[in-house]
Each structure stands twice: as structure tokens, then as C-alpha cells.
Amino acid sequence: MTLTRDELRTRVQQLTPEELAILEQQLADRLWRKRWNRWTPYPWQVPPDHVPTLGWWLQLGGRGTGKTDGCARYMVAHVNGPPCDPRLPGGHRMAIIAPTQGDAAEACVNGPSGLKAHDPRVYLRQTVGGTIARWPSGAEAKLFGAHTPDDVERLRAGGNRCLVWMEEVAAQRRLKDAITHSEMGLRLGANPHYIASTTPKPRTELIELTRRDDVIVTRGRTREAIHLPQAQRDHLMRKYAGTRIAAQELDGVLLEDIEGALWTMAGLDAARVGATPPLSSVVVAMDPAATSTDEADEMGIIVAGRGAAYIPDRNGFQRQHGYALDDLSGRMPPVEAARRAIRAYHEHRADAIVAEVNNGGEWIGTVVRQIDPTVNYRTVTASRGKATRAEPVAALTEQGSAHIVGSLPDLEEQLTTWVPGDASPDRLDAYVWAMTHLMLAPAGNLAAVA
Template sequence: MTTLDDLDERLASMSPEELALLEEELRAKVWAKRWGRWQPYPWQVAPEHIETLGWWLQLGGRGTGKTDGCARYMVEHVNGPPCDPRLKGGHRMAIVAPTQGDAVEACVNGPSGLKGHDPRVMLRTTAGGTFARWPSGAEAKLFGAHSPDDVERLRAGGNRCLVWMEEAAAMRRLSEAITHSAMGLRIGSRPHYIASTTPKPRREIRDLVGRDDVHVTRGRTRDAIHLPALMRTKLIAQYAGTRLERQELDGELITDVEGALWSWSLLDATRVGAMPNTARLVVAVDPAATSTDEADEMGIIVAGLSQAYVPDLNRTMRQHGYVLDDLSGRMPPIEAVRRAVQAYHAHRADAIVAEVNNGGEWIGTVVRQVDPTVNYRTVHASRGKATRAEPVAALFEQRAAHIVNSLPTVEEQLATWVPGDDSPDRLDALVWALTDLMLAPAGNLAAVA
């Protein structure tokens, strides 16, 4: 009978090469054992001959296994026929997520990622980038779609046979990610995309759903029977009865919300690709109520006012407002202030503007502690939120305010908030920023000659 001491002795006597071979064999056995146990939902199964369609797009509510389905498909693809027999392993793929960190955590290391389906997958970072690699030599390069640098990396991302777009609707630069990844999708006779996302009615997602070469599968949270019942109940309780229930739970692509001050079509119509030279720029902060509150989001929005006077929809010459960045999130108050101060310096802003009505006086003290050189001023809400937001929405309707590129989370808040509801912090920060730049100061309008 072999004892643990015997095994330890045998392992100690093995060379590094023999240990590496043993580890590879064990990983292969674990993979083979796990592979047959997977019980997919119907929406996690790719359509037959998906490679001839161009795209497989999974739209699903929370907890429906979208990442799991795509990871399974990629592992199956790697272990199928080579797309190019000349390549080591036969496959060169790409994974694009909102950030490269998301690609690592969700698509590779997470419980629904590649390693969960194939423990032989190894994550490697080299001078050429970060890769998920298989023993055969097949690889998937990991990309983000958040910053201009991410877009440049995608532009030079190399040729691929399969691209996985994870949480596509949450990508800040989704349009550019699709454009640049498509340029390199040319290995083999049938290169194609797979994509997984909770649907949001962004223009790019709407366009994909309407295309003939995109096969869409849909999953609902209430049908996700493998999800623990307690978690299903919690998610349903969180969204049931709200306007986001169909989107967040049922995976539907909802359209404009009745009564919302902004519409998706309005945001698309006013969107621009770049910010012109600025006359003024501010970082607006809508803080949590107290300096110890981490439950609420800290709204942090960067916006600028153009130097040039440009006609609006009514042919009135005026300086236009541009929303450049959304740095909001749930974070400790000190981190929120540091993030705002960093943005102040990075964008060479004129001021940090903070709303202090609901106990937000703490933010001025913390700003002075972090950087006493910052130009900081406060604003006080003397009117209701709807009254403050309506003039800013009107700026968009007049085609005088714009979002630069894409800011998915703040756009979703704009397009789904109805006056009377509690307004989210990102929306509030955007309202404060454009109010300070365009509505509070005088003299930024000039009549058309």
C-alpha cells in the first residue's frame, strides 16, 4: 500500500521536467473529468455552424451564465480542429473585456472562466501582452476597451481566429473595439465572434441584434436554476417592479423609458468623438452623504466648455459642453477625493465643484488634506433634482451638450431616470458639471448674425 510518505519521496526524487510532465497529465485528467459534467442552459449552447454566421451574442440577465457559456465555447474551439495547422496549437484568439483586469478575473481566473472549464489553461504576461495559453500552444490574448491605449493595443492586436467580447455593453469604447478586432479576425476559413453581455440599448448592441449574421440567445435570471435560490431571490427582489427588471433580469433589450429626460436616440445624436479646445473644465463631485459612507456611489464627472462658439439646433452661436470622463464608483471617501484631484491635474481643470447639501461638507476638508493647491468650490441645491436636471437635458436637446465617445454607466442612468425617482450620483454629478459650465455663468450666448 502506497503511503503519503512514499508519494512525497517519489515526488522529491523527480526532476523538474518530470514534475512538469506529471502536472500536465494531472491537469488533463481533471479537465476530462470536468468536461462531461457541465449541464448548460439552452441559451449557453452555441447554434450549429455558428462560424458561418459571424456572431453568437448571448444576452442574459444577472446570474444566467453568459461568461460560463462563452468560456466553454472557447475551450471547445481550442480542442477542436485547428483553424490554421501551421500555428502551434492551431488557434490564436482574443478576449476583449471592459478592462484587461476584467478579462483576467472574469474570463480566465474566475469560477466561470477558462480555468473553470480547462485547468490546463495558464495565464502568462510577456513583453507582448497578457495571454491565456494551453499546453498545445493555442493562445488567447487579453485586451481591455476602456482607454485610448487599449484601443491602440487592439489596433495592433494581431490576427485571430476567434474573438470573445465579454460584457460588451459595458465597454467604454465598444465601437472601436469591434472595428479594430474585426481588422485582425482573419485566421482560418471561418473566423467569428462570440459575445456575452447584460443588454443595454446602446447603438452598437441594437445594431448587432438587427444584423442577419448575428445569432442571439437570451437567458432569464428566474430560469437560472443552477444559481442558488437565495441569490435568485435577492436579484429578483432588487429589480422586480422597476424599469430595469426586463433588462437586468430577463435580458431584454429595452428601449427608451417613458418620462425620462434623456433618450438613447438623443444621446446618440449628440455624441462626438473628441473634445475641442476648452475654455474651462471642471471635475464635478456628488459625494455620499457622510465621509464614512461607502454604500452609495460617489459621482465624479469631468466636463469642459469649448473655446469656440458653435451653432446649436436653433442656430444660436454658443459654447458647447462636453462630458469627457466618468470616474464614479463605490469607494472610500479618501479614494474618491484622490481620484477627483488626480483628474483635476490630469485634465488641467479649472476647479473641483462639489455638492454639499446632504452632509457633503466633509469633502472640502478632505480635498485640502489631499492637495491644498486645488481650486475648490461648493454648490448648494436650492431647487429639486428634476428642476436642476431639466435645463441640462434641454442643452442636449438643443445639441449644445455632448458625451465624448461613450460612458455606458452614466448614459444608462440618464436614459432610465424619471423625475420623481431618486436620482443616481453619476447623473447628479453630470448635472452639476454642465450647470457650472453653461447655466451658472453669464455671457456664453451670442445671437446669430
């Protein structure tokens, strides 16, 4: 018998709360199965038959290759498979770790390739302990970030898990600590393990993962991602064909040392430090975006300091060392860039904001003064080529007197992939200005702006 819309509404209104809950669950189950059965995976999204205990399934892929989609699908299948611990509600207790907790919610749960896209029964719940993605069965995945020291502290108390999804591994600022602390709690069930998704970048931790016997790597290329519009794929390939950007961002190739690059990952790692010593000077260096088009460069904003103590470098010379403290770069309107730099100036008790002005950056001083006239603002003008300016700063790293504090993945990627002769990225330029001002520029070389 077919009911009219009004008859169906009347029937529903007559249901008891218990009957209504059962109906809602049945409808959700039908919707989930409908979505589940119409998914067509790429070859690199097909998971391995078995991931070793405490091992990894690592998806490396270019843009648009469905890395997040593949991991979300895997987690939903895991939840609907055999329970890892029958004593737990739903049998599963998992974790999702992304560059920030907001990224975990937006990309891994709510986004078009997230958990909800594969299982609409998933819902986010805010609890005293944090944000949790939960299934009606009671299975759950707690959301974590890996950006700030507080994020790492939350991971220390993250609890025991049967599955950990690491989203955009190469973009996680505190990746090493995130792996260490999540692995401590990866001990529920007979086969606790990781799944991971990332566009490859030259991170030491990522390179080490790809060399492990218990890490299964699958790779996808943008040119083969048929769910992306053909016009978009053709545009990207025409624009970047033959470049390192194409290899990394489109073909999913993990680039290690680049021939001709001034910095190497091994060199950065050798000079890396975990904490900042007492500092005698701090600057916030800004390098303006070159254009204002849709594909504009980033605004480079780097915070760096000079140590108070004289410490031997690798050559035995006593000198004050330089430390890159933070990378606040990004694509943003001029006013937001100035506000971000001013906020860092006060938070780090900096001596000056240093800005390059002969690349369209004259506006920086005007905007900074309008927002906060108390800021000590200085300008630098490039009188030499970028390679000539960058080489002495790269030499500081080789000498063991210029250090990155913790991890600044986006800056490190630019340092290790830029070759003189190419257009230099803005994070790198801001870093060079900062270290030049702190360690190489003679007193009085920089013009103070009144």
C-alpha cells in the same frame, strides 16, 4: 498493486524530467476531462450549431446567469476541436476583449467561471507583446482592454485571430473601436467569428448587434439561474420586481428608449463627438453618495468642459458648447473619491471642483482641503427639484450644444433610463451639476469656498 503514499512518492522522485512532464500532462488531462464532463449548462448557455463567418453568438442575461461561464466553455471547446490553422502551435490564435485588461484576466481566465474553471491546464503568460492565456498545445488567447485610447491602439496591432470573445460588451467604454479593430484581424481559419457575454445596457452598438442577421442571441433570466441560491434570487426579485433594473439587470432585457426619460440614446449619439475642441473652462463635478450602506449609491464624479469657440446649435444660435470628458464615478471611500477628483482636477487643468453639499456632501470640502489646499473648490446647493434641474441640461443635448466625447457607457445608461420622479443616480446628478455650472449658471451663482 496498490502503492502506499511513501512508495508513490519514491516512484515519482525516480522519474526523469521527461517522464515527470508526461505524468503531469496526463494528470492535467484527467482533471480537465473530469471538470468538463460534470458541467450542466443552462439552456441559454448551449451554443448555436453554427455561427456565421464574422458573425456573433451573443449571450444577453441577468446577473448570475452564467454568461462568462458559457463563453469560457465555448472557447475551451474551440481549442480542443479541429485546428483553425494547422500551421500554428495548437491550431488556434484567439483574443479576449473586456472592459479592461485586468477584467479579462480576472473574470475570463482566473475567475470561478473563467477558462481555468473549465480547463485547469490554462495558464497566463506575460510576454513582450502582452498578457496571453495559453494551453499546453500552444493554442493561445491574447487579453485586451477597451477602456483607454492606448487599449484601442493595442487592438490595432492585435494580430490575426480565429475567435474573439467580447466580455461585458455593454460596459466597454470604447466598444465601437474595439469591434472595428478586432474585426480587421478576425481572419484566421475557415470560420472566424465572435462570442460575447453581457448584461444588456442601452448602448447603440449593442442594439445594432441584436438587429443583425448574422448575430445569434440567447437570453437568460436571473430567476431561472438555479445555480444561484434561491434566497438570493428571491431577495433580488422582491426588491426590484416591476422596475427597469429588474428588466435589465435580472431579466436580461435590452431596454432602448424609456418612456418619460429626458435623454434618448439617439439624442446622445446625434450630439456625440470624437475629440475635444479647445476649451475655455473645465470643472470636476462631484455628487456624494446618499448612504453608506452595503447597497449605497455611487459617488458621482464627472469631468466636463466648455468650448472656447462660439458654434451654432441646431437652432442656429451661436454659443459655447459643453463636453463631458470623463466619468470617474464609483463606489469608494470618501478619501479615495476626493483623491480621484483632485487627480482629475490637475490632469485636466480644471478651474474648479464643484460639489453638491445639501445631500450629505459637506465632508467633501474638508477632505479636499486636507489633501490639497491649492484646489479651487466650489459648492452648489440644490434649491429646485432634480427634474427641474435636469430638464434644461437635457434640452442642451436636444439643441446639439452638449456633447459626450467618445463613450461614457455607465453615464449614458443612467441618462437614458432615468425618469423624473425616480431617485436620480449620482453620475447623472454630477453631470447635471457640471453642465449647469459651465453653460446655464449665471456668474456668481456658485459659492466659492475659501
